[in-house]
Amino acid sequence: MTVSSFPGILNSEWTKIRTVASTTWTLASALVVTVGSSAALCAVVSATLDDMTPQERLTFDPTMASFVGMTFGQLAMIVFGVLVVGTEYSSGMIRTSLAAVPRRVSFFFGKLTVATALALVVGLATSFLSFFLGQVILGDASVGIGGDNVLRAVIGGGLYMAMIALFSMGVAAILRGSVLAICMLIPFFLVISNILGGVPATRKWAQYLPDQAGAKIMQVVPGGMDGSTTTYGPWGGFGIMVLWTAAVVLGGYLVLKKRDA
Amino acid sequence: MIELEGLTKRFGAKTAVDHLSFQVRPGVVTGFLGPNGAGKSTTMRMMLDLDNPTSGTVRIDGKHYRELPEPLKYIGALLDAKSMHGGRTAYNNLLCLAQSNRIPERRVAEVLDLVGLTAVAKKKSKGFSLGMGQRLGIASALLGDPEILMFDEPVNGLDPEGILWIRNLMKGLASEGRTIFVSSHLMSEMALTAQHLVVIGQGRLLADLSMADFIQQNSRSYVRLRSPQQERLKDVLHEAGISAVSVPATGALEIDGVESERLGELAAQHQIVLHELSPQRASLEEAFMRMTADSVEYHAHAPGAPGAVGSADNPARPADVPAWGAGFEAKRKGGE
Incomplete structure (x- = not known):
């Protein structure tokens, strides 16, 4: 009986997303920051190509290089994901929304479906733009989209962005608000995860963190760039990220179901 | 018809709503009266399935709120003025609600016109005054053209003009045969609009009777x-x-x-x-205060006493009350 109204719920959530200013600026930032800082890094690499050792040349991953800016671009994606869910709580809209759609499962997954789909579209646009611009700048060191595993990595970049956004939505639902969620997620993905992944002592388990594992899908040369090897492949890594995200989203759903609005 | 049965809500050790059972009958304005903190809002949130009851049930035409396929077409509710996204325009706030219940978009303009917000339809709702916010909330309640309307303290914080407007609106809606359930802590307000009264104090049912009976039994x-x-x-x-x-x-x-x-x-x-x-x-306000003051005293003297006043088959009879009210009456007289 409620299944029939699910398109209505999707429609409603789409209206909610497109009618607030934060959607435009977070998603635009995700794209601009990723493409811009990736291009800048590619320009640096291109200029210093001659200084590379043969070993470095061998493990250089031009595809991955054109996605480096995602480290910063993903922060805007996190903010997008958090705000989509969190502003329901901070504005008090949640009570109005749930009075209109009292079935928590329809409300929550309707919202997540629409927001994740939008994040995926923007994520794919970002990764394709970032890739092609990066390859143009890299010149001699570039690869084509038809190269082995390259298309997988570029599509993977979009999937990664969407998954980061979805993960953030789950966290915001667990914390029932925006501020705390942003204060936890940004430092984690910007600093903590990178430190843990960069230090040999902690790398063994840090490779299973959602962003570290998920980012492997953008790698074409195994063990390339950062020189780390993992116990899983690109899809295995993305699978780990999906499991993390599924756990957080489920947690968010249970909080919404059990707690008073 | 809304039926509450043994509805109870505890927040930790505090019982906000205590075995509340009553019915909101169709086609009349039912006033839901109680002092601040009596549990009115919590009860209304449970009626809309926003808060989970500790025990007891609410049924709307025999169904749980959560089972209503498109609830805005059954019940419209105004809970508090600021329950919209401030960064969205009034129009869009209503549009997303309409879409979720498959209500045609033209209805958005209709209800905005009905509450007099057409001029600010394209303005972000965070700039709205309390009165405008209240009107927007009422517009959202009317969106699905529902048979049942619930208003939680609709006149709170409004200027006299706004109060008059809401009063007339409720009268108009009632004259169309709709069921209206409206909460207030002001007896004088209820006396003007309600035909039936449900009075609670400290989460317990104190009275469930027609306005005429209340006046007859309570005003000295x-x-x-x-x-x-x-x-x-x-x-x-x-x-x-x-x-x-x-x-x-x-x-x-x-x-x-x-x-x-x-x-x-x-x-x-x-x-x-x-x-x-x-x-x-004696004024109704005075009668109401006497009734609810009794409940406070009753609880202060005998916490946890069996709730004889709270059941549906035995709604509290104000006739039972005077013994408890004697102390208050004496204090009131002494204070004059």
């Missing part, structure tokens, strides 16, 4: 007599078996439970001059 009516021959009048009344209380401040006698006609005739028979013979009625 008495007759005031003034006479230059007061001592004789007293004797005459005494002989007739009528007890009178003299009020030194006004120099009048107050008589409970005897009709003014009889008193007038009695005075005439004995040829006593009367300067005043007037039926008086």
